[in-house]
Amino acid sequence: MGRWEPDSRGRLQEAALALFAERGFDQVTAAEIAARAGLTERTFFRHFADKREVLFGGSELLRERILTGVTGAPATDGPLEVVAAGLAAAASMLGEFRRDLSLQRQAVIDANPELRERELAKLADYASEVAAALRRRGVGEPRATLAAEAGMAVLRTSLQRWASSPVERSLSAMVQESLGELRAVALGS
Amino acid sequence: MGRWEPDSRGRLQEAALALFAERGFDQVTAAEIAARAGLTERTFFRHFADKREVLFGGSELLRERILTGVTGAPATDGPLEVVAAGLAAAASMLGEFRRDLSLQRQAVIDANPELRERELAKLADYASEVAAALRRRGVGEPRATLAAEAGMAVLRTSLQRWASSPVERSLSAMVQESLGELRAVALGS
Structure with missing residues (x-):
């Protein structure tokens, strides 16, 4: 490999997801992912701290986007509108990804209890930070937590349906x- | 200890929760829990398969109660009313427990990432079973999943507030x- 590797990150992700799907996440090494992508192990570790990061690498950025969306919502917005602003920011980031890779990622996570628990913990962390942001806007409990957790359920189901x-179809529209x-459900229909 | 041990299960739970709170879940053995309760290790293992079961022992029964509540709801009920019937069944079971022990249990789980992930996975499992029950009643997606997940958020926040x-106050009322x-949030207030 030369030093210039066009889209090596994308190739590594694609190779990793294919291998995880074929053999199961636990049975795949970083060296194997690099080999499948036609890259060196060293290149793998320039992009990812470990193979879990292939699946969870965007988490910090996504958290920031959601919170930026939430804190930027107009002061007059109700709690669910505020959460919706965070979800719109998330959708505009996640909607840029390849749908086929999103779908593969979801299948790999669903097949592995430990990864599934990590994904759930990640969403629960987003929800508790969104709830904290709502409380700072004066929303009381349990309303803040309910709005935030319902919002994360909206994001998760939308991502699955989109992928x-x-x-x-656009993730934002979904x-x-x-x-x-969600509003229809709460209204009783 | 004689063979007759009044409320040995309750004494073991109380001892376990106190020790978990003092030293952290990972640092406590079954033998230590039994000793603190003034019981033998053998008695501990008659009641619990391991120390995790002290925290998660009622999960299967709770799952059954929720699903029985859901399947018993009138056919004319909307999705959130159906979920509410499941939550009412859960509340009538969980509301019988001692509030102080529920609070300790929650603190132990929140302090340990692995236990927290297990608790989240348990709630996610309940939600997906409730969503499946709603689909069997003819509720479409994503409505079924959103109603079920919002319901689990209601249960979790209510339990925390109650404990x-x-x-x-009664858990059912909470x-x-x-x-x-939740309805108010969805309506925009």
Whole structure:
């Protein structure tokens, strides 16, 4: 490999997800991922601290986007509108990813209890930070936590539907639609 | 110890929670829990498969109660009313426990990332089973999953508020109240 490796990060992700799907996450090494991508192990570790980071690498950035969306919502917005602003920011980031890789990532996580628990913990962390941001805006409990957790349920279901939809649709539109579904549920329909 | 040990299960739970709080879950053995309760290790293992079961022992029964509540809801009920029937069944079971022990249990779980992930996975499992029950009643997706996950958020926040409330109130009433809060959130207030 030369020093210039176009989209080596993307190739490593693609190789890793294919190998995880074939053999299971626990059975795959960083060296094997690099070999499948036609890159060196050293290149792998320039992009990822470990193979888990292939799956969870964007978490910090996503958290920041959600919180920036939430804190930027107009002061007059109700709690669910504020959460919706955070979800819109998340959708605009996540919607840039390849749907096929998102779907593979979800399948790998669902097949491994430890990864699934980590994914759930990540979403629970986002929810508790969003709830804290709502409390700082004067929203009381349990309203702040309920709005934040319902919001994370909207994000999770929207991502799954977006990644597995037979026709390509925008993630942002699906998040909006799911928020409408949540409101309909709460209204009793 | 004689063979007749009144409330040995309760004494073991109390001893375990006290030790977990003092030293951290990972630093406590079954033998130490038994000794603190004034019972033998053998008695401990008659009641619990391991020390984790002290914290998660009622999970299967709770799952059954929730699903029985859900499947028993009138056919004309909307998705959130159906979920509410499951939550009412859960509240009537969990509301029988000692509030001080519930509070200690929550603190032990929150202090240990692995236990917290297990607790989240348990709630996610309940949610996916409740969503499946809703789909069998003809509720579509994502509505079924959103109703189920919002319901689990109601249960979790209600349990925390109930266990930590300075005055004793019924868990069932707090679940009802939280469902009202969820509706208010969805309506925009």
